[in-house]
Amino acid sequence: MLNRIILIGRLTRDPELRYTSNGIAVARFALAVNRNYSNQQGERAVDFIDVVTWRGLAETCANYLKKGRxxxxxxxxxxxxYENNEGRKVRNAxxxxxxxxxxxSMRDRNDSNQSFGSGSFEGGNNNFNSNNFGSSNRPSDDPFASDGKPIDISDDDLPF
Known part of the structure; x- marks a missing residue:
């Protein structure tokens, strides 16, 4: 059996962080995900999908994600x-x-002067896989930003 979901979308609200009675962090947010087709007016339909994260991943999402990211x-x-107050069975996905x-990055969204870059947070080990986390990420800090000049690399520097 396989149950895997991969989504790309924008947050519809800031993540809501709470803690269980055992002190485990849980964050909830929703994603707006466009469908692949447009209606007759040229507008794309959108699905709003609820997402839940746990533990360190929940805290990271709550700290660094904002509506629109x-x-x-x-x-x-x-x-x-569950059964609601009227006795009807309600399903929640x-x-x-x-x-x-x-x-x-936040700079791409013009939300802030500080950029946290792009990165990956995994629930299992909560590693952040980005080298520019927390850096100001100004163009002068980018060693690969060039002003049109060629980069001098010797053959000894190449791995092949």
Whole structure:
């Protein structure tokens, strides 16, 4: 059996961070994900998908994600059901995220002067896989930014 979900979308609201009675962090947010087709007016339909993250991943998402940020989410679909006040059975679907990728920097969104870059947060080990985390990421800090000049690399520097 296989239950894997991969989504790319924008947050519809800031993540909501809470803690269980055992002190485990849980964050919830929703993603707006465009469908692949447009209606007759040329507008794309959008799905709003609930996402839940746990532990360190939840705290990281709550600290660094904001409404409108573009993210990639990998996880599993979880469907729960309960009986509402009227006695009707209600089903709820959400994605339990194992991995959240920040797909644009805050500077790209013009939300802030400080950029946190793009990176990956995984629920299992909560590693951040970006080299520019927390850097100001100014163009002068980029060693690969050139002003049109060729880069001098000797054959001894090449790995092949």
């Amino acid at each position: 573009l993210v990639g989410v990998e996880g599993r679909l979880q469907i729960s059901s 959400e994605v339990v995220a194992d991995n959240v990728q920040f797909l644009e």
